[in-house]
Amino acid sequence: MSERTRVALIFGGQSSEHGISCLTAASVLKAIDKDRYDVHGVGITRTGRWTQVPLNVIEGYRIVDGEAPEVAEPEQDAVWMVGEDGCEVATRSGEQLVDIHGIDVAFALLHGPFGEDGTLQGMFEMMGIRYVGSGVTASAVGMDKHFMKVAFEAAGLPVWPYVTASAHRLKHHRRAVVDEVNRLEYPLFVKPARGGSSIGIVRITEPAQLDAAIDEAQRFDPKLVFEQGFVGARELEVAVLGDPDHPDGCRASVLGEIRVSAEDGFYDYEAKYFDEDGAALDAPAQVDDELAAQISELAKRAFHAVDAEGLVRADFFVTDEGAWINEVNTMPGFTEISMYPTLWQESGMTYPELVGRLIDLAMARPVGLR
Known part of the structure; x- marks a missing residue:
């Protein structure tokens, strides 16, 4: 029996961010300490099918000709089970289960609905499996920009004017x-x-x-x-990491700043992932100590406002009138060059160390209500 922690990297999914999730899985797999962890890849196709993905396939995920990778439709589906010794993932071959692996902790690298929004976290909770990141409620609130802003306002955080509209109202x-x-x-x-x-x-x-x-x-x-919209505002981001032993319950990284080259200042999907000249990421940001302390404190308050666990990236706009929180992301971009890991690298924590720290946090917390 291996003494290494058995980690399932879960990626892909049915959201529009499927490809970015695959790239994230490749980055985490490259960084994860193979001496500490037995790693198993579990992909979710765009159609919602689960499949065990060999590690060498994950390692090969990259952008080719401007196209992000995808989880291939499987010939045989993966299934999750709860047994006497905990959670297991297996592949269904006809009426038999093969390639069975015990799982100690799930590291869900999914972005968007049906992965980052509490749905997958609910499955983990029901199966009694530990997992990286926020729980059901925090994940759901962190995914829905409407209820996120309601939570921010309730916590007394500065929120810029907005309007929400349901499908019913719009119709x-x-x-x-x-x-x-x-x-x-x-x-x-x-x-x-x-x-x-x-x-x-x-x-x-x-x-x-x-x-x-x-x-x-x-x-x-x-x-x-x-x-x-903001006109002439600075866009600052903070990486927040859970720390149950810290008096604040979490720690904030140095600040980062996004400088968008487009005339309209819109940091869109192309600028984030495909246009090398679309934006510059300054880490650490050039800010005075007073502003840095203010933004860091607001970021930690935002972490608790949504009842987050593990990790959160908090995004702010800063004008001459003050600082305003835009949103938090409970599963932020997590490739090695993404802002969240970059900010922790600038704060003295390497990418592999960050991956290990998040898994340790997941393993240390109890299953069930907490």
Whole structure:
């Protein structure tokens, strides 16, 4: 029996961020300490099928000709089971189960709905398997920009003006929604409420563009959030890491800053992942000590506002009027060059150390209610 912790890397998924999740799995697999962990790859295809993926396949995931990798549709499906010795993953071959592996902890590297939003975390909870990151409630709140902002406001965090609209309101009371949105100041950002990586977000500068922006954003989520845009603001980010032994319950990294080269200042999907010149990431950000302390404190408050565990990236806009929280991400971009690991590297923690720390946090907390 191996004394190494058995880790399942879970990636892919049915969201629009499927490819980014695959790239993240390749980065984590490269960094994870093979002397401490037995690693098993479990992919979810775009159609929702589960499959055990060989490690050499994961290692080969990369962007080719501008296309992100995908989990291939399997000939045989993977299944999860709860046995006498805990959780196991296996492959179904006809009426038999083969390639059976015990799992101590799941490291879900999924972004977006059906992975980052509490659905997968609920499965882990029911199966009694430890997992990296936030629980069901925090994951759901952190995925839904509407309820996230409600949680921020309840915690007294500074939130910029916004409007939310359900699919029902947009269908049956669209005129009222449009009137409410037009009370905000342009430019506006029209966003899928439960999306990520800026996919489906539309920036508009006048009311005449609103209907088309709603239609585009609803291709990705029937529920939308309309945010009043910032003009000339700095975009700062903080990586927050859970630390049960710290008086604050978590620690904040140095600050990072995103400087977007596009004239409209929109840090979109292409700029994030495919355009090498789309944005510059300054880590650490050039800020004075007072602002750094303020943003760090707000980031830790945001971590607790959504009841997060493990990891969170908190994003802020800073103007001459002050600092405003934009959102938190409970499973932020996690490739080696993503902002979250980069900020911890700048704070003195290497990428492999960060991976190990997150697994240790998951293993240390109890299963069930906590």
